[in-house]
Amino acid sequence: MPSGYLVPGGFGEIEYVEKRSRFIARVWPAANEEQALARLRETRERHWDASHNVYAYIITNGGIMRYSDDGEPSGTSGMPAGIARMTLLDIVTLVCSYPQYERLRAELPRFGANIEDTQFGVDVELTLSMTPESFERLLPRVTELTAATALCEVTGQELRPVTVEEGHK
Numbered sequence: 001m002p003s004g005y006l007v008p009g010g011f012g013e014i015e016y017v018e019k020r021s022r023f024i025a026r027v028w029p030a031a032n033e034e035q036a037l038a039r040l041r042e043t044r045e046r047h048w049d050a051s052h053n054v055y056a057y058i059i060t061n062g063g064i065m066r067y068s069d070d071g072e073p074s075g076t077s078g079m080p081a082g083i084a085r086m087t088l089l090d091i092v093t094l095v096c097s098y099p100q101y102e103r104l105r106a107e108l109p110r111f112g113a114n115i116e117d118t119q120f121g122v123d124v125e126l127t128l129s130m131t132p133e134s135f136e137r138l139l140p141r142v143t144e145l146t147a148a149t150a151l152c153e154v155t156g157q158e159l160r161p162v163t164v165e166e167g168h169k
Contacts, residue, residue: 092154093126093152
């Protein structure tokens with residue numbers, strides 16, 4: 001999973017009581033949808049007497065996002081628990097020479113590009129993720145900095161959760 005996303009490090013549970021209503025929040029990591037569904041089944045079995053089991057999960061590998069208010073009156077539970085939104089990102093391959101690498105690497109954050117992977121061979125190959133709009137702004141800068149000698153192209157797209165910004169947690 002890309003850095004910058006909040007992912008539970010393990011299982012956690014907390015209970016909150018308000019106006020004689022008991023709320024139990026549970027969180028855990030899940031590598032795939034099967035694991036998420038297994039934990040939901042476990043929760044329903046453990047809390048069989050709960051009137052509602054509200055859930056939300058995102059599996060970034062495959063762009064899966066699911067949530068349910070489990071019969072709560074519409075809108076009373078607010079935004080789906082734990083889910084803000086997903087965004088479509090371009091996956092970009094940038095191939096440059098070693099002398100160009102440091103200069104380009106320093107420029108990438110200005111364009112909202114996240115370095116997912118770097119391979120060092122005859123040339124340097126970076127795998128980046130960024131919004132399509134950011135890619136459109138980055139491309140002319142790469143051309144300028146490398147005198148059009150670097151390869152910079154979109155090689156795929158992925159649906160990913162929006163990063164939680166500091167101060168908005």
